[in-house]
Amino acid sequence: MNFSFTEEQSMLRDTVASYLADHYSFDQRRAMLAQEPHWSPAIWKAFAEELGILGAPFSEELGGLGGGPVENMIVMQEMGRALVVEPYLGTVVIAGGFLKHSSHPNAETLIGQIIAGEAIFAFAYAEPQGRYNLADLKTTAAKDGTGYVLNGHKAVVIGGAYATHLIVTARTGGGQRDAEGISVFIVEKGAAGVSTRDYGTVDGFRASEVTFENVKLPADALVGPEGHALPLIEKVVDEAIAATCAEACGVLSKLHEGTLEYTRQRKQFGQPISAFQVLQHRMVDMFIQVEQAVSMTYMATIKLSDDDKARSQAAAAAKVQIGKACRFVGQSAVQLHGGMGVTDEMAVGHYFKRSTMIESAFGSTDHHLARYEFLSLGQAA
């Protein structure tokens, strides 16, 4: 049993943290988001070339750093602390996950392109009607000779605007909510018939509504088993959940630290408001939530390599804990900043917006509670 980080892992954290401190301050981020293209290709290039972190979870033979889920966790935590919008999650964690867990013929090439910062991925899985059910799919991929023809509409594809490639879940068979009949495809965003409507999200990311109209896909667009890809999707989504929990830990720790700092400076009734016990206890409860979130993130990350049930249960439990922490810590931070908490000028509001979106990312607290209940307690009556 061991909860400590290796020297390499500590170095990775320091490298990412110090780079972001220099190049991704709150003001730098705000200026960057205010102008086209609303993200920073230069930062992405630096992630690839200066820091090498786009290879963090890939093997050294493929040009990566030889890490795994723990490295993703470390990077994502720092991304959370700086509110980074660049698509590490979609590209390295999710696309990287699909490529690592399937034997795709071009996997090595694509991973090489990811590490080099050339291929950027977004995960097009949600649909307008499907809520958080990964199997609720109307998008279809019909067999067409050796390839496929893709039709459908994907909702709120985070990072869709920056992507060169999409990872798309679609039905190659079965009914709308069946577990069977689901496949995963890599689709070049520039392919004929792919159209995207890009917009900003409330927390500073760029997302897209993506429609596919008779998009012709070659046979090797398929990733994983045809028609039986739901377990693979669930595995990669659990990895994305663990990484998002790690990002949340970064966001939450900043919210908590920022609140401590603000209440020490702000004076009312002739003293710093941090001297008031009612505020102190609220900040202690925030601290407890942050630490519990960190514990659960470790737990879910370590258990990503367990069997499907244990892994899913761990990811669901972590997402529940993090969802609750996001709500409590985010809202408390705004409350303790008083009027300043609801201004655009202060960082706290921006962290709060991100923490609120994380609450429902890859499934809300209720969704994951129900999932956890099923896995731990069995079928409901």
Place this chain on the structure above:
Amino acid sequence: MNLDFSPEENAFRQQVRAFIKDNYPPELRAAQDSGEPLTRELYLAWHKVLAKKGWVAPSWPKEFGGTDWTPTQKYIWSEESAAAETLPPLPFGVNMLAPVVYTFGTEEQKAKFLPGIYNGEVWWCQGYSEPGAGSDLASLKTKAERVTADDGKEYYIVNGQKTWTTLGQFADWGFFLVRTDPDAKPQAGISFLLIDMKSPGVSVRPIITLEGGHEVNDVFLDNVKVPVENRIFHENQGWTCAKALLAHERSGIAGVARSKRNLEKLRQIATTERSDAGGSLLSDAFFRRKVAELEIDLTALEFTELRTLAGESSGKGPGPESSILKIKGTEIQQRLQELALEAVGHYGAPFLRDLGHNAGVGPDYAEGLAGDMFNGRKTSIYGGSNEIQRNIIAKMVLGL
């Protein structure tokens, strides 16, 4: 980062499990199962077996009888003890007083007091709280005046009242905080005294708690004569000992292993009990959600405790996360008790003392659940209330 146990650790677990299975006193097991109040002998039965084995005090330094186990071994020990529902050695001597004695005591004091604690020959109780000094412990008023007696030796003459003295009715000796300098600032005038409970002037009066049990007591001290050599550490510096005692043994305070066991029992009960719709209570949408949330909370606490443990293993000492353990641990224990009572429905109500135990009223598992829940309210109050814990975290961890 990993959760794996080494082959040696797995072997240790097997060894511990077998030892408990083969050596746990059957008469104690029977008494625990019946729910009867325990006698003094039964309280000490397992303690004495462990003393022979050398496992009474895993966390003590080796020279005084500690086991020299790694934090992981201690964790395994607490898991196995909880799974087997053993009655742990009484904490007053082993966990509370002994660290003060071996940290602050003289060689004579160590030699005189540690063996009795270890072997379970001397039953200790705690004299800290007073009617007017609860959360504000340093305001205590029990007075100790230093005098030279006719025999030419120095004594303290102690007068005052202590309260909430757990199991004081069985105690041979007690460790007391007393005021030796009434003019100093509150924390500066306190001394740490060991008092023989058979001394003239010591009297113990039961306090009956709301579930009907006699666990705690008032202790009255009326001109009690205590030899000066029974003081631990310097005069007026007893607060240092008191603080050290409170900081000791943070890990374990969360009670994770016991709560896991109780959660298992709750699930059993909820599988047997019926919901309004006729299915198992565990399949009821509202009840299962509460169980699931509690289970997740307990997992979070478990991993926070494991992080604390890992910090200790690597020699960093417990980090800030350890301060959470008391608050979350007791909240979870109380929640488990609430849900168990809720689960048994009507049969939470019978108070069966008049009919005797195993009276055949309702399911066996329902008996005593209300009492446990009532009694369990103490956990967020004792050992520094959870509000005081928050004050401590605010000050010591957050620097507010």
